[in-house]
Amino acid sequence: MYDYFLMIIAAVFVNNILLAQYLGNCPFLGCSREMGVAAGMGGAVIFVVILATAFTWLIQHLVLVPFGLGYLQTIAFILVIAALVQFVEMFLKKMLPPLYKALGIFLPLITTNCAVLGIAILVQRDALSFVDSLVFSAASSAGFMLALLLMSAIRERFALSRIPKAMEGTASGLVMAGIMSTAFFAFKGMVQ
Numbered sequence: 001m002y003d004y005f006l007m008i009i010a011a012v013f014v015n016n017i018l019l020a021q022y023l024g025n026c027p028f029l030g031c032s033r034e035m036g037v038a039a040g041m042g043g044a045v046i047f048v049v050i051l052a053t054a055f056t057w058l059i060q061h062l063v064l065v066p067f068g069l070g071y072l073q074t075i076a077f078i079l080v081i082a083a084l085v086q087f088v089e090m091f092l093k094k095m096l097p098p099l100y101k102a103l104g105i106f107l108p109l110i111t112t113n114c115a116v117l118g119i120a121i122l123v124q125r126d127a128l129s130f131v132d133s134l135v136f137s138a139a140s141s142a143g144f145m146l147a148l149l150l151m152s153a154i155r156e157r158f159a160l161s162r163i164p165k166a167m168e169g170t171a172s173g174l175v176m177a178g179i180m181s182t183a184f185f186a187f188k189g190m191v192q
Helices: 001-014 025-030 037-063 070-095 097-106 109-111 115-125 130-159 170-187
Strands: none
Touching: 001 170, 025 097, 025 109, 025 130, 025 170, 037 070, 037 097, 037 109, 037 115, 037 130, 070 097, 070 109, 070 115, 097 109, 097 115, 115 130, 130 170
16 A cells, blocks of 8 residues: 555656646647646546556457567557547537636647656556556646646736746646746655
């Protein structure tokens, strides 16, 4: 149990997939203007990452490795992720149309979100068990959502503040991402 606690702390804070490993910056900057959109994107990413990790772990260990097809890992993983994103997109379109509309182009872009693929590949690289993979993927995607929510809170605050014209929009987002990344590096000594 202690190992899972350390794994969760490490994945959320120390090795945050977004702020420490710099994976998934596109939706981070694109969906962090409003808290509701950020929460929706974070939830969709959590769902896709956990399911993608489960399916890719099974494919890796039951198909690719036994048949010597390890070189197809990236292609197989992308296909699984694309199918899951299509499922999430259809679900949101039917059940939560306002969120579907707010996410816009960033929802189908989860397919190419390097954080989703990165987590699936990190699980294989670290040779985690199935349960460990699910815990790691849930914690990593929760860290992604945490960073997304923090950034959206900051950007909502910026919308109410007077900032120089040159720092509006993406420029302030990039500066804040760098500052947040530096702040998250303070956790580096806690867990490896």
